[in-house]
Amino acid sequence: MSRFPVKPFRFGVQLSVSPDRNHWVEQAKKIESLGYDIATMPDHFGDQLAPVPALQTILDSTTTLRASALVFDNDYKHPVVLAKELATMDVLSDGRVEIGLGAGWMISDYEQAGIQYDRPGVRIDRFVEGLHIIKSAMGEGPFSHEGEHYAITDYNGFPKPVQGPHPPVIIGGGGKRVLTIAAQQADIVGVNGSLHAGVIGPDAIATMTGEVITDKVALVADVAEAAGRLEHIEMNIRTFFVSVTDDRAGQVAGMAQMIGVEESMIEESPFALIGSPDHMIETIQARREQYGFSYVIVGPDELEAFAPVVAALAGK
Template sequence: MRVGIVILPEHRWWAAEPLWRMAEEYGFAHAWTYDHLGWRSLVDKSWFDAVPTLTAAAMATSTIRLGTLVASPNFRHPVHFARELTALDDISDGRITLGVGAGGLGFDSQVLGQPELTPGQRVDRFAEFLELLDLILTRDTTDYSGTYYSAVQARRHPGCVQLPRLPFVVAANGPRAMQLAARYGSGWVTTGRGAEDQESWWRSVAELSLRFAEALAEQGRDPAKVDRYLQVDAAPVFSMSSVEHFRDVVGRAAELGFTDVITHWPRADGPYAGKESTVEEIASEVLPEI
């Protein structure tokens, strides 16, 4: 089991840099940031872009893997994003993982004044986004004409440090998105389904895990070669509410076959309200055990 941590892109860099350094020093396997233009209750608070944040984090660290949780087609185009990812992969010396999803509802889907998409249209767009991004990152030149995206002689050169391209970790809960995760993903990440209590949430996670196994079989993928990530703070109880609770969460995720769990750096208030001292305790007591 590997443990990762999300650091929200909300702090000025003088305050954020120590968090990224500590994530590496504490022994977390990977560190992530959100890819939003504004997010939920924090939409009127300080917020920074994911790409320059990860660029700075790559320069401040040397071993920890870094990534987006998750990149959004709501405001990104594969042609330009491929260039950004290639640069990130180069600057980090091959430590970038692309977490990518279909793009949620809310501020990101409204701020550009675009028409609201139906759930089916969002998955259609997501399929094009993944296909075109994969093509650009693996072929010398790409021409593409789709409903949502087009490309004319898009170049790959110099290509990613990681070959054939940086890994995709695809967020998916629904059946069509799971097929995309099984096709394009080096890993799959889920938040489970919304629930009012812990046990209901864990039951949803178990159900989704079984469905993803079926999707892998349909795509002819070897389950042993596809990592499974669980965003454990989608549960009703914050994973870092205590060391004991975190240890239980990791154990239950492992029992369901997950290879990785992702928690969040505690904040002074919600969401993810907690104590930073708990991070240090988990780093010293739990991470060495797993």
């Protein structure tokens, strides 16, 4: 049984690419019309649109849909610059931005761009400073910061966001330190597999089991409770293995074979949603009770097929 208070369900769609503006805009409008709460994007240098202009286009094309990176890599942009961009987006959308921030993990981005891929401890230290700077820049009045990685002098960020003191912060993590930071500082905690290898491969997939996620959720709950933040946190999961189907057994078997794992792993993993809409509704409700997950993100391929689940659960 989850120790997190029951929060209403929210649903999002993770987007990344589009052949043109019209398709991108129409996709955003469809996400909104089907009752999803938010559109998210990754932040990588490969085959995807740049998140800031793409997310702003989503916000401009809709009236209620929220938007966020899942998540911005702190190493790709100075936090003062990112804070200004995010605050501007929040102003121009009448307060529909969420701040997703991480320490960075995909080694191919760093190698291709010539950015130094420091050891995890250094990247996380820099991310913690970056998060502090972003929050401070959005706060009232000027601030200074003298850290190991950034030095800010008497800076008063402008514009200030509509959502005060800052838009909700989502931090996703799979390791103990990042999850601890998330429990202490984030509004939304995304629980992930472990990405220490810098790629999504067998090591990462092996950490996506129900047993491993149970331990990670317990860590977040312990830290949040000690910090007096348990009731504040919204728990999030980005589901990767999703298929709306009446042939659940066949889909589970096929997916397990495709990624090279036992069927039981797919059956038990919180990152998998496979089955009919009714089965998914029961599964999502059970996972909120077990893990606290109330904010669920799917991919664009499931946008329409998953809509009955959203209609049944959103806001409840």
